[in-house]
Amino acid sequence: MAPVVPVASVTTKVAQASKQRSRIAYLLLIPGLGWLAIFFVIPLVTLFMTSLQAESASKPGTYVPGIQFSNYTDALAEYWPQFVRSFVYAGLATAFALVIAYPLAYFIAFKAGNWRSLMLVLVVAPAFASFLLRTYAWKTILADDGPVTSGLNALHLLPDGRILNTGIAVVAGLTYNFLPFMVLPLYASLDKIDYRLIEAGNDLYGSPQQVFRKVTWPLSMPGVVAGTLLTFIPAAGDFINAELLGSTKDKMIGNVIQTNFIEFRDYPTASALSFALMAVILVMVLSYIRRSGTEDLV
Numbered sequence: 001m002a003p004v005v006p007v008a009s010v011t012t013k014v015a016q017a018s019k020q021r022s023r024i025a026y027l028l029l030i031p032g033l034g035w036l037a038i039f040f041v042i043p044l045v046t047l048f049m050t051s052l053q054a055e056s057a058s059k060p061g062t063y064v065p066g067i068q069f070s071n072y073t074d075a076l077a078e079y080w081p082q083f084v085r086s087f088v089y090a091g092l093a094t095a096f097a098l099v100i101a102y103p104l105a106y107f108i109a110f111k112a113g114n115w116r117s118l119m120l121v122l123v124v125a126p127a128f129a130s131f132l133l134r135t136y137a138w139k140t141i142l143a144d145d146g147p148v149t150s151g152l153n154a155l156h157l158l159p160d161g162r163i164l165n166t167g168i169a170v171v172a173g174l175t176y177n178f179l180p181f182m183v184l185p186l187y188a189s190l191d192k193i194d195y196r197l198i199e200a201g202n203d204l205y206g207s208p209q210q211v212f213r214k215v216t217w218p219l220s221m222p223g224v225v226a227g228t229l230l231t232f233i234p235a236a237g238d239f240i241n242a243e244l245l246g247s248t249k250d251k252m253i254g255n256v257i258q259t260n261f262i263e264f265r266d267y268p269t270a271s272a273l274s275f276a277l278m279a280v281i282l283v284m285v286l287s288y289i290r291r292s293g294t295e296d297l298v
Contacts, residue, residue, distance in 0.1 A: 051271035063268055071272040079256050079273060086252040086277075089167065089242075090235035093174035097182040097231050098224070100175070105186035105223075106216075110195060123183050131177060135244050138173045139164065142245065165247040173241035181230040189223025190216075225292050233281055253277055 054066035076083065108119045126134060142148055142163045152158050163169050193216065201211035217224075239254030253273060260270040 047271050048275055050267050051275050053268045053271075055268075061265070068268070071268045072276060075269045075272045076276060079253065082251055082253045082256050083273075083277075083280075085250070086236050086254065087280075089171055089174060089250075089252060090232050090238075092171045093178065093235050094182075094228050094232040096171070096175045097179050098228060101179060101182040101186055101227065102224075105183050105190055108183075108187050109190035109193075120184075120187070123180055127180050132240060134177060135173055135240050138169070138176060139244055142169050142172065164245065165250075167246065167250050169245035170242050170250050170252075173245045174235045174238060177238075177241065178231045178235055181234075182227040185226035185230060186220065186223040189220045189226070193219045221292060225289060229285060229288070233285070236281060237277060 049065065050063075051071055052065075052067050052069065053063040053071075054068045056062045056064050104123070108116055108123075112119050140146065144162050144164060149158070149163050152163070153161055160166065163172070197215055197219070198211055201215045202208075206214070236252075237254045239252060239258050242250050242252045242255050257270045257273050257277075260266040260273070
């Protein structure tokens with residue numbers, strides 16, 4: 001007869017094994033938590049403390065630790081046009097990227113067949129070149145004597161007769177540079193859709209527009225949300241496109257932060273603008289995700 005193991009002993013061993021697994025899980029979290037603490041939490045706290053610094057009375061141009069919340073109100077009062085312009089340009093670039101990327105991602109997911117891998121490589125390939133180099137290339141493409149500007153002028157589509165050094169050029173540069181961040185999430189979302197659902201919609205006498213609106217679009221919403229966020233967030237803080245493709249009237253908040261930090265050495269103002277930008281984007285992102293019904297992405 002097999003020996004009878006006490007129930008209490010079994011329960012104790014199970015509890016000990018569960019505690020051991022919990023300890024291992026927490027130990028595995030330590031590298032990730034350390035990375036977040038060193039490269040996210042500490043810089044974020046440092047940025048916030050810098051944004052509250054006050055100018056030294058004895059040494060003008062230098063700053064001492066303090067609690068001066070007026071840095072935020074003064075910075076926003078002075079630079080609110082660049083703040084608004086950043087969100088407008090980023091919003092336009094995101095909308096144009098979505099209009100361009102969705103048909104492309106749909107074609108790659110459902111129609112490309114054996115060419116799917118090649119087309120994905122072609123979408124990602126420009127990202128291997130320098131961001132700065134790609135923006136300089138757009139400066140050449142949109143030059144006043146270039147084919148794009150000349151062709152649009154021949155059609156009388158440019159009110160000022162030029163594209164470079166205008167807001168149009170900045171939005172075009174943002175759209176192009178962040179387009180892969182829109183295409184890839186859309187493709188991943190569309191590729192997961194069971195195409196038989198779309199065929200079922202067609203079999204039920206749904207028009208192509210109805211099938212897209214009631215089947216394809218809702219099922220691809222996670223990719224739409226992810227793509228728009230991955231495009232809008234970096235575009236709102238970008239300064240290279242406005243610096244190279246725009247004029248002084250097209251500066252974005254990223255240009256103001258870069259100028260205050262590097263040229264003027266006004267670290268509290270630059271930090272206050274950076275922290276305010278992050279806070280506004282965070283509120284916008286949370287509101288957008290809740291309205292789109294994809295809270296599981298947070």
